[in-house]
Amino acid sequence: MIFKNNYDVVIAGAGPGGAAAARKCAEGGLSVLLLEKRQEIGAPKRCGEGLGLSFVNHIGFKGDDGFVTNMVDSACLVAPNGKEIMAAFPNDKGCILERKMFDKALCYKAAEAGAKIIAKAAVINVLKKNGKIIGVKAKIDGKTFEIKSKIVIAADGVESKIARMAGLNTKNRAKDIDSGFQYEMAGIELENSHRICLYFGNSIVPRGYIWIFPKGKTVANVGIGIAGNRKKTAKEYLDEWIETQPGIKKGSIIEVNSGGIPVGGLLKKMTLDNFMVVGDAAHQVNPLHGGGIDEATVAGELAAQVALKAINSGDTSDKTLQEYNSLWWKTRGKDLEKIEKYRKLVEKLTDEDMNILAGAVSGTALLDFAVGKGETLIKILMKNPKLFKLARHLI
Amino acid sequence: MCRAGFKVILMVSKVDNEKCLRCGGCVSVCPVDCILLDEAKGITVDAKKCTSCGVCVDFCPVGAFSIKKED
Numbered sequence: 001m002i003f004k005n006n007y008d009v010v011i012a013g014a015g016p017g018g019a020a021a022a023r024k025c026a027e028g029g030l031s032v033l034l035l036e037k038r039q040e041i042g043a044p045k046r047c048g049e050g051l052g053l054s055f056v057n058h059i060g061f062k063g064d065d066g067f068v069t070n071m072v073d074s075a076c077l078v079a080p081n082g083k084e085i086m087a088a089f090p091n092d093k094g095c096i097l098e099r100k101m102f103d104k105a106l107c108y109k110a111a112e113a114g115a116k117i118i119a120k121a122a123v124i125n126v127l128k129k130n131g132k133i134i135g136v137k138a139k140i141d142g143k144t145f146e147i148k149s150k151i152v153i154a155a156d157g158v159e160s161k162i163a164r165m166a167g168l169n170t171k172n173r174a175k176d177i178d179s180g181f182q183y184e185m186a187g188i189e190l191e192n193s194h195r196i197c198l199y200f201g202n203s204i205v206p207r208g209y210i211w212i213f214p215k216g217k218t219v220a221n222v223g224i225g226i227a228g229n230r231k232k233t234a235k236e237y238l239d240e241w242i243e244t245q246p247g248i249k250k251g252s253i254i255e256v257n258s259g260g261i262p263v264g265g266l267l268k269k270m271t272l273d274n275f276m277v278v279g280d281a282a283h284q285v286n287p288l289h290g291g292g293i294d295e296a297t298v299a300g301e302l303a304a305q306v307a308l309k310a311i312n313s314g315d316t317s318d319k320t321l322q323e324y325n326s327l328w329w330k331t332r333g334k335d336l337e338k339i340e341k342y343r344k345l346v347e348k349l350t351d352e353d354m355n356i357l358a359g360a361v362s363g364t365a366l367l368d369f370a371v372g373k374g375e376t377l378i379k380i381l382m383k384n385p386k387l388f389k390l391a392r393h394l395i
Numbered sequence: 396m397c398r399a400g401f402k403v404i405l406m407v408s409k410v411d412n413e414k415c416l417r418c419g420g421c422v423s424v425c426p427v428d429c430i431l432l433d434e435a436k437g438i439t440v441d442a443k444k445c446t447s448c449g450v451c452v453d454f455c456p457v458g459a460f461s462i463k464k465e466d
């Protein structure tokens with residue numbers, strides 16, 4: 001494997017965040033090294049694989065690419081009492097990806113732009129000189145290398161070890177991380193294979209939800225995201241629920257996935273001298289639905305934009321890189337912070353609250369709510385005496 | 396044995412790497428940063444640092460952790 005011992009930018013982790021940063025930096029003319037500790041980029045997935053079509057377009061793909069397994073046009077939200085609320089996606093279709101192919105496609109783009117990517121290459125520490133980061137120590141092919149760089153970008157996902165080594169506190173507090181568990185299942189029965197289904201209720205999944213994201217007529221990701229401090233493991237809750245669903249229960253297990261979903265604790269500070277952190281590693285995830293592919297990508301792009309400017313001006317100090325902090329907070333942070341507040345309210349809902357809600361609101365209002373636009377929902381709640389209290393919390 | 400003559404039983408977090416799916420979630424929640432994930436070997440817990448707080452036990456989606464007596 002040929003690589004240099006000196007780059008403009010070294011990036012740790014080749015998920016969507018790292019790949020986006022690598023691509024943008026390379027397109028801007030910087031020399032880039034992207035290191036991924038797993039032997040195959042994108043596998044095994046830690047993801048339900050749902051992503052909006054408009055976002056797939058945003059990153060330069062049409063949606064007919066190999067990594068899109070299925071398109072979905074609506075969601076069905078199921079209340080604890082079984083009431084189903086349908087919501088058509090008004091402006092955007094949803095793609096269910098094959099994450100492994102998607103993550104690789106992002107890396108192909110980055111490599112095309114000139115970034116050097118190496119799989120099975122783990123960053124094991126940051127290099128420091130006079131307290132400032134000057135590169136990384138990496139284990140590649142069983143050997144340890146010191147690689148210098150002007151900027152290090154940590155995109156190492158939920159583990160977020162690199163940022164902690166660098167000196168940022170990116171630890172997830174127990175209350176700010178959901179446990180995720182999922183089966184990819186085949187041979188199951190789906191009522192509508194172009195609709196995602198979400199199940200709520202404190203008896204089946206306290207402070208969380210179960211999802212079915214169809215990848216085809218008889219194939220789907222069946223998963224659960226659930227808050228901590230509960231009686232059983234995420235897997236146990238999901239297994240018990242599947243037992244009650246004959247159409248799912250009869251299926252086969254094709255893949256087993258687990259993961260942590262950082263659903264809170266947004267970071268005020270994501271930079272140091274010569275250092276930035278993006279994606280799950282910086283807790284950049286939608287706190288309500290747990291989606292983070294788009295968030296990591298956007299953050300990677302913003303970080304690259306600032307890195308490019310900084311390197312070209314010869315000043316990669318924390319002060320300069322902080323522009324990434326402010327850009328991110330302006331474009332995404334504010335929304336996510338609002339959604340984090342929504343989440344705190346949702347966690348308090350009893351099954352009865354949810355049932356009343358399901359009888360009173362439209363699916364579209366709920367979908368808007370999940371992306372930070374709660375205004376319509378609040379209006380509906382205000383009109384309903386039983387739900388008035390909830391509306392007050394939201395305002 | 397401590398000086399008062401009581402036997403001190405140290406409890407630490409143990410992981411069942413047969414169950415572990417290598418997702419790395421526990422690494423990010425351990426308050427004292429004593430969990431390490433190696434793709435091949437799985438999870439190792441630094442018993443010297445572990446405070447047996449149980450956060451990893453609560454988090455792990457598949458229940459791979461348990462708090463046990465140190466060998």
Ligand SMILES: Cc1cc2nc3c(=O)[nH]c(=O)nc-3n(C[C@H](O)[C@H](O)[C@H](O)COP(=O)(O)OP(=O)(O)OC[C@H]3O[C@@H](n4cnc5c(N)ncnc54)[C@H](O)[C@@H]3O)c2cc1C
Binds near residue numbers: 015017037258281
């Ligand atoms: C169960 C579950 C379901 C989800 N469903 C969805 C969904 O449907 N839609 C959605 O948008 N999001 C979903 N998410 C969230 C989404 O998967 C993440 O937000 C997204 O992958 C974050 O991208 P990232 O680039 O920050 O990190 P990751 O994609 O996690 O990539 C980080 C990479 O860094 C590598 N790495 C770690 N440490 C090192 C190191 N020391 N050196 C080198 N490499 C390292 C890792 O191996 C990994 O490949 C889900 C998450 C979970 C757990």
Ligand code: SF4
Binds near residue numbers: 259414422
């Ligand atoms: S949280 Fe559980 S499954 Fe995930 S890496 Fe840790 S021990 Fe393994």
Ligand code: SF4
Binds near residue numbers: 445448
């Ligand atoms: S019990 Fe607490 S200190 Fe010990 S490994 Fe688990 S989270 Fe870390």
